[in-house]
Each structure stands twice: as C-alpha cells, then as structure tokens.
Amino acid sequence: MVKPRAQMTEVAMYSPGKPVEELQRELGLSRVIKMASNENPYGSSPKARNAMMEEMENIHFYPEVTAPVLADALSKHLNVSSDRFIFGNGSDEIIRMLTRTYVNPGEEVVMAEVTFPRYRTNVFIEGGVPVSVPMRDGTHDLEGMKTALNERTKMVFVCNPNNPTGTIVGEQELLRFLESIPPDVLVVLDEAYYEYVHSGDYLESLEYLDQFPNLIILRTFSKVYGMASVRVGYGITQPEIVQELLKGKEPFNVNRLAQVGAVAALEDNEFLENTLKKNKEGRMYLEDAFKRLGLSSFPTHTNFIMVDVKQDAAAVHESLLKQGVIIRPGHVMGYPTMLRVTIGTEEENEQFSRALEKTLEAMNV
Numbered sequence: 001m002v003k004p005r006a007q008m009t010e011v012a013m014y015s016p017g018k019p020v021e022e023l024q025r026e027l028g029l030s031r032v033i034k035m036a037s038n039e040n041p042y043g044s045s046p047k048a049r050n051a052m053m054e055e056m057e058n059i060h061f062y063p064e065v066t067a068p069v070l071a072d073a074l075s076k077h078l079n080v081s082s083d084r085f086i087f088g089n090g091s092d093e094i095i096r097m098l099t100r101t102y103v104n105p106g107e108e109v110v111m112a113e114v115t116f117p118r119y120r121t122n123v124f125i126e127g128g129v130p131v132s133v134p135m136r137d138g139t140h141d142l143e144g145m146k147t148a149l150n151e152r153t154k155m156v157f158v159c160n161p162n163n164p165t166g167t168i169v170g171e172q173e174l175l176r177f178l179e180s181i182p183p184d185v186l187v188v189l190d191e192a193y194y195e196y197v198h199s200g201d202y203l204e205s206l207e208y209l210d211q212f213p214n215l216i217i218l219r220t221f222s223k224v225y226g227m228a229s230v231r232v233g234y235g236i237t238q239p240e241i242v243q244e245l246l247k248g249k250e251p252f253n254v255n256r257l258a259q260v261g262a263v264a265a266l267e268d269n270e271f272l273e274n275t276l277k278k279n280k281e282g283r284m285y286l287e288d289a290f291k292r293l294g295l296s297s298f299p300t301h302t303n304f305i306m307v308d309v310k311q312d313a314a315a316v317h318e319s320l321l322k323q324g325v326i327i328r329p330g331h332v333m334g335y336p337t338m339l340r341v342t343i344g345t346e347e348e349n350e351q352f353s354r355a356l357e358k359t360l361e362a363m364n365v
C-alpha cells in the first residue's frame with residue numbers, strides 16, 4: 001500500500017450538498033429542490049451564457065494564463081488597477097494557492113470555529129496548524145482571534161459575510177482588527193457573498209488595500225453571478241502578492257468559457273439587480289415563516305439563512321429529504337439544532353416552509 005503524506009490523515013473529503021438527481025433516484029421522487037449549496041436559483045446572466053456559447057468556437061485553444069481581459073473589466077468595474085487581480089478555478093483555488101504559497105509546516109492559521117471548511121483543509125494539507133476561535137452568536141469574535149495570534153501565526157481568515165452563519169462583522173471592529181495584525185501575517189478576507197450585503201455597517205475593504213499591504217480580498221462569480229459550475233473566483237491584493245501566487249498557479253486554471261462569461265456577467269447589471277431583489281424578497285419570506293413557527297435565525301447578509309429548529313438537525317434533515325427538500329443540517333458544522341438553507345425561488349421557499357412546518361409538527365407530538 002502506497003502511503004499518502006502524513007498530513008493527509010487530517011484531511012477529509014469535501015462533503016457537498018446532496019445532488020438532486022441522487023435523491024430522485026434514491027426515493028423515486030419526481031420533484032426535488034436543492035437549497036443546500038448557496039447557488040443562484042435564478043440561473044445565470046443570458047449575456048454570460050451567450051458569450052460562453054460564442055467562445056465554444058475557441059475551446060481547442062488554451063486560455064490566457066492571467067485572464068487579462070477579465071482583469072481589465074474588473075479593474076474598471078471596481079476601480080482597482082488590473083495588476084492587483086489573481087484568478088482561480090473558483091475562489092476555492094485561491095484559498096489553495098494562498099496556503100500553498102505562504103504556509104510552512106507548523107505555522108498557525110487563525111480562523112473562526114464555524115466557517116468555510118476549505119480554510120482548515122488547505123492548512124492541513126500544507127502541514128500547517130488551523131487555530132479555531134469560538135464564535136459569538138454565530139459571528140466572528142475578532143477580539144478572540146486577535147488574542148489567538150502569536151509568533152507562529154502566518155495567516156488569518158475572516159469570512160465576511162460568514163458561511164454558514166450569514167453574519168457580518170462591524171465596519172469599525174474589522175478596521176481595528178486589520179490595524180492590529182502584524183504586517184508579516186496575511187489577512188484573507190473572504191467576501192464570496194459581498195454583493196448580497198445590505199448593511200450600512202460593513203467595511204468596504206477595497207478602499208483599504210493600500211493601508212494594509214498584508215490584505216487579500218476574495219470574491220467569486222459563483223454566487224450572485226450564478227456561475228458556480230464555470231469556476232471563476234478572484235483575489236484582490238498587492239501586485240507583489242499576485243506575483244508570488246502566480247508562481248505556483250496552474251497555468252490554465254481559468255478556462256476560456258469562464259473568462260469570457262465573467263466579463264459578460266459584469267456587464268449584466270439587470271441580472272444582478274434582479275437576483276438581489278428576489279433574494280431580499282425570499283429572505284423576508286423565510287424570516288417571516290420562521291417567526292410564525294417560533295424559530296430564530298442568525299441575521300443573514302447572504303443568499304442563505306441559518307435557522308434554529310430546536311430539534312435534532314439530522315432528524316429534521318432526514319424528514320425534509322423524504323419530502324424532496326435538500327438543505328444543510330447544522331450538526332455537521334457544530335450547530336446540532338440548526339439548518340442552513342439557501343434562499344430559493346418563491347416556489348422553493350414555499351415548498352421548504354411547508355415541509356419544515358410538517359416536520360416540526362410531527363416531531364412535537
């Protein structure tokens with residue numbers, strides 16, 4: 001038996017939301033809805049799809065290594081110079097590039113206890129030490145994270161808004177936190193759900209890139225732009241950090257369809273606005289439904305909600321699956337009575353609420 005590297009004993013395979021087709025096959029259900037992976041239920045921009053169809057003509061050519069057209073488009077869109085962008089096969093890959101490039105075996109990486117699991121996995125792969133700091137009411141405890149820093153700390157992850165809780169940290173609190181981090185510690189600010197944020201108390205982090213040369217901001221086309229399967233995410237940081245990350249990057253990591261699709265998606269403001277409007281309506285609908293059922297949820301700034309169903313999450317999950325509804329149970333994330341549900345279309349939200357109500361009624365008798 002060939003032995004894998006010792007670090008791999010710590011690593012578990014990523015467990016994705018259950019695919020619709022799998023549940024249909026297992027239970028013989030014709031209608032199954034998936035509200036488990038924070039995808040965009042309204043699809044993707046028609047402009048992006050058309051651009052990708054046209055680009056099909058060229059898929060026999062390798063894509064450009066640094067995605068310069070996309071970098072220019074984002075540069076104009078965000079008013080940031082184009083040499084500050086690094087692109088990944090999803091922002092997942094940028095997380096991998098960051099740990100690959102910066103984390104030495106034995107070095108510590110500070111993160112929230114319940115946050116995006118890929119941080120921990122990638123730190124383990126490098127032989128680094130993830131240091132988890134308990135949350136406060138589903139929110140990052142930045143003070144606690146500060147005290148977790150020591151001379152072995154190499155990197156800090158702040159997921160803002162946080163997956164799976166949907167919460168954000170306050171603007172001033174985050175600013176003070178950034179000020180307190182030594183310049184030789186890299187701060188990764190994961191803003192995968194940035195576009196959904198509807199709070200006045202949220203740090204516009206792009207404005208602070210010059211003040212904090214140890215900061216990298218991560219964003220993605222997988223969520224509000226509805227391109228999860230095409231795989232394109234990006235980091236915004238110092239040109240020097242981009243150059244370091246490029247050294248270890250797979251040369252052709254962002255394919256041609258992804259590059260042109262992302263450029264076209266940026267031009268489709270109508271799709272973006274429609275997604276945000278419907279997501280807000282869906283959020284309000286679900287929050288009302290939870291209130292009616294006497295349930296509380298973490299305040300969300302994303303396209304998903306974490307709700308406390310006050311019952312065993314695994315059992316509620318099972319019951320919902322039988323009714324053709326796929327969500328993420330909280331017991332696998334450290335919240336044994338909570339569910340994370342992606343905000344769906346009107347119809348999906350209604351089906352989910354009905355199924356949840358039925359489940360809870362059956363459990364309470």
Ligand SMILES: Cc1ncc(COP(=O)(O)O)c(C=O)c1O
Pocket residue numbers: 037038089090091092093116159162163190192219220221222228231232233
């Ligand atoms: C917080 C966070 N970061 C990063 C990602 C990775 O996104 P992608 O690789 O699709 O860009 C996700 C996906 O769910 C996420 O929730």
